[in-house]
Amino acid sequence: MRGQITGGEGPRLRAGQSAQDWAATIRRLDPSLIRGISDDGLTAMLSETRIQHLRRPKDILRQGEPAEWGYLILAGRIEVSYLDINGNRVLAHLASPGEVLGEVEQFSGRACAASCTTLADTTVMLFDAALILRHVPADLLLRNFAGIFHDRLTRDNRQHSVAMFYGAEDRVRMHLLSMTSLEEPCIRLRQSELAGFAGCSRQTVNKTLSQLRHEGTVEMGRGEICVLNRARLQGTRPGGEQIVLEDGFSAGPIAVPPTELMPKA
Numbered sequence: 355m356r357g358q359i360t361g362g363e364g365p366r367l368r369a370g371q372s373a374q375d376w377a378a379t380i381r382r383l384d385p386s387l388i389r390g391i392s393d394d395g396l397t398a399m400l401s402e403t404r405i406q407h408l409r410r411p412k413d414i415l416r417q418g419e420p421a422e423w424g425y426l427i428l429a430g431r432i433e434v435s436y437l438d439i440n441g442n443r444v445l446a447h448l449a450s451p452g453e454v455l456g457e458v459e460q461f462s463g464r465a466c467a468a469s470c471t472t473l474a475d476t477t478v479m480l481f482d483a484a485l486i487l488r489h490v491p492a493d494l495l496l497r498n499f500a501g502i503f504h505d506r507l508t509r510d511n512r513q514h515s516v517a518m519f520y521g522a523e524d525r526v527r528m529h530l531l532s533m534t535s536l537e538e539p540c541i542r543l544r545q546s547e548l549a550g551f552a553g554c555s556r557q558t559v560n561k562t563l564s565q566l567r568h569e570g571t572v573e574m575g576r577g578e579i580c581v582l583n584r585a586r587l588q589g590t591r592p593g594g595e596q597i598v599l600e601d602g603f604s605a606g607p608i609a610v611p612p613t614e615l616m617p618k619a
Contacts, residue, residue, distance in 0.1 A: 373400045376428075380479075383452035385426055386502050387486065390494045399481075399489040407477045414455075414478070415470040421459035423480040427451045430476025433547075436468045445550035447509075448533065457502075460486075473542070522554035526562045527587055530572070530579065540580040548579075 371379075377396050380388075391399070405428065415421055417437055425432070427449055434447040434455065446468055449455055455470050460483040472478070486495065516525060529551050533541045545563065549556045563579070566572040571587050573580045581587055 373397055376400050376405065376479075379428060380426075383428070385452045385454055386505070387426070387454045387457055387495075387498055388490055389498050389501070391490050395489040399485060402485060402488075404480045405477065406480065407475070408472045410474060412472050413469060414472060415459075415466045415468070417467065417469045418465050421456040421466050423482060424454060424456035424460045424486075425470070426454050426479040426481065428477040428479055431473045432476060432478075433471045433473060434468050435471070443550075445547065448551065454502075457486075457499075461499075517553065522552060522558045523562045525552040525554065526559055527566075528552075530581060531584065531587055534581045534584075536584065539582070539584075540578055542578050544577055 377393070377400060380396065380400075388396070388399075408430075414423075414425060414432070417435075429451055431451075432449045432453075432455060433445065434449060436444045436446050438444070449470075456466070458464075459466050460481075490498070516528065520528065526548060529548060530541075533543065545559045546556050549559045552559065563572060563574060566587070567574060569586065571581070571583045573582055
């Protein structure tokens with residue numbers, strides 16, 4: 355079905371939304387790939403696309419395989435992971451609403467550089483290169499791609515900084531700060547997943563979370579972590595230093611290399 359959710363009703367987006375409703379949602383998210391698209395162009399693009407709601411986790415892109423579609427996240431999150439030649443799996447990024455995945459493979463024709471798995475209750479808009487080229491002017495698209503690549507370079511630089519200068523417990527705190535906000539203080543995340551993003555053992559995550567819960571900084575439920583006191587979470591570094599996130603850090607968690615390459619936790 356074009357312009358309709360398939361597979362069920364999402365947490366924020368109702369099934370059967372009109373093209374105007376979808377356009378308003380996309381304008382609010384302001385996705386980098388189509389930033390600056392005209393109202394007419396957006397309406398026309400929505401009339402040709404397909405929107406899916408995925409209740410259960412699903413692999414939508416697989417490393418080393420062709421990308422049939424690109425995906426614009428409208429709700430929920432998508433886990434990006436990389437498998438190296440030795441079989442080590444790295445959680446590289448947790449993509450959030452407004453981000454796009456698979457666009458590089460769509461335009462380059464190359465196989466997927468990483469695997470992408472939706473978390474539960476994720477809604478995506480499917481696109482291919484031809485659809486984007488029909489509705490986004492070439493000069494605008496070039497500028498948008500440059501912006502996407504710049505953001506990813508910045509993220510890589512932060513990744514190296516985090517890996518070199520922060521201990522394991524600090525990395526856990528940083529990712530909790532980056533994955534939550536005052537408006538959305540809770541995140542559905544398993545401890546093993548948080549350990550993957552922080553580049554440390556699950557035991558270190560469990561120890562850090564237990565300490566933070568004892569302090570009243572976080573609260574934990576079944577598969578969910580809620581930050582109760584962001585100021586305390588930022589101010590818990592040894593020596594009294596605060597954890598200060600750079601502008602843009604909250605756009606998503608930044609994975610660090612596998613634990614073998616990290617300073618000992």
